[in-house]
Amino acid sequence: MSSQGRRSAPLPKGWHRTRGRILKRDGRICQWPLVTGGICGEPANQVDHKIGAAQGVDDHSEANLWALCQWHHDQKTGREASAVAHARPPRARPTEAHPGLLP
Ligand SMILES: [Zn+2]
Numbered sequence: 001m002s003s004q005g006r007r008s009a010p011l012p013k014g015w016h017r018t019r020g021r022i023l024k025r026d027g028r029i030c031q032w033p034l035v036t037g038g039i040c041g042e043p044a045n046q047v048d049h050k051i052g053a054a055q056g057v058d059d060h061s062e063a064n065l066w067a068l069c070q071w072h073h074d075q076k077t078g079r080e081a082s083a084v085a086h087a088r089p090p091r092a093r094p095t096e097a098h099p100g101l102l103p
Contacts, residue, residue, distance in 0.1 A: 050064050
């Protein structure tokens with residue numbers, strides 16, 4: 001067993017089913033609130049604890065769970081939640097073609 005990662009809290013029994021329920025409840029859409037209002041809206045494939053082990057809380061109730069996109073999940077687990085600062089995932093930015101790449 002490797003001790004990689006900081007997620008040390010064991011997932012509760014029946015987590016797989018709970019995870020499926022949360023994804024369905026949230027429409028498989030990332031629920032991360034944006035500072036501009038609304039939510040991220042990217043396709044979600046992660047179920048996360050709003051308040052979790054990092055805050056010393058061990059609450060696996062559905063009210064404390066939400067669907068997040070991979071990007072926000074990584075941001076949240078990778079650093080303190082406050083540092084994410086309601087940022088958008090990079091791919092939500094409008095893409096501009098590089099002038100040199102135009103045909
Ligand atoms: Zn997101």
